[in-house]
Amino acid sequence: MNFDALTPEQIDRLSGKLRAAGLRSTRPRLALAHLLFGAGNRHVTAETLHEEARNAGLSVSQATIYNTLNQFLSAGLLSEVIVDHARSYFDTNVTDHHHFFIEDETRLIDIPLDEVALSSLPNAPSGYDLAGVDVVIRLLKAPA
């Protein structure tokens, strides 16, 4: 990865984000953070992020991709979306929201919380606490 492409301001911002999350600011983490948080919200899998990193000239092992994604997840910098038992999806949008999942393309699209009106939800069985509500709208490419 070409670190000349990152301004000192970008590096400071990303380093700060890592430190605030209790993570050392290392070269692989900075580069991955730049890919993940550099522009808009993203959904990635370990594989797509790895390929993107390689395309950006960053030589990083698969283990580091997994370590980093899981550390970012634990630190609250990423969320996880479970829509497919074949792969884990990580989401840079950590606010409460929902998803379209295009099954043909294994692609996720955010749905802002206010576009899904869940006007009534059943109560959680007693003894259990609500941990989250996930709405997934599954889509298929329309036949031609």
Added chain:
Amino acid sequence: MNFDALTPEQIDRLSGKLRAAGLRSTRPRLALAHLLFGAGNRHVTAETLHEEARNAGLSVSQATIYNTLNQFLSAGLLSEVIVDHARSYFDTNVTDHHHFFIEDETRLIDIPLDEVALSSLPNAPSGYDLAGVDVVIRLLKAPA
């Protein structure tokens, strides 16, 4: 599995169900169908069904468990619930409905469709057809 425990009526009913689905009525399929469809709606994983089969005295291979679950799924006798990337859950309730997922216990509970009021949903992006809407309410055991 003790087939004396099944009345001829039960066997006829299950055989009919298999035939109607385009599947031959074999001993392993009948026994698994009995476990799955014999009483109320169920959520199983390959592992839980395999153990249940063994406990019922049915000697059936893991490959047959997977084959059967996937054939029943393709035939529309089962549905699949994706809530956990560690395991596939199969559901004998093939009507449209939602789920509580108790993460601590890897256990699913049905939520009837009418208990979740999705009063507004965003439109599918053009070029895509709606394939389904899944609502998962994640629960955790309440702290003592």
Added chain:
DNA sequence: TGTCCACTTTAGAATTGTTCTAATCTACTT
């Protein structure tokens, strides 16, 4: 600025749920 050490990265092995292979068996047709 150099030392040190806890933390990080890595290659490759291990793990685990699931699928595949290809040999044997069986339900159903004739």
Added chain:
DNA sequence: AAGTAGATTAGAACAATTCTAAAGTGGACA
């Protein structure tokens, strides 16, 4: 009863993810 397409099986293969343990590095501190 024989023939055959489909079913079952043990075990190998597969693929996403995690683990291991050895080598590397960030940053605190002298």
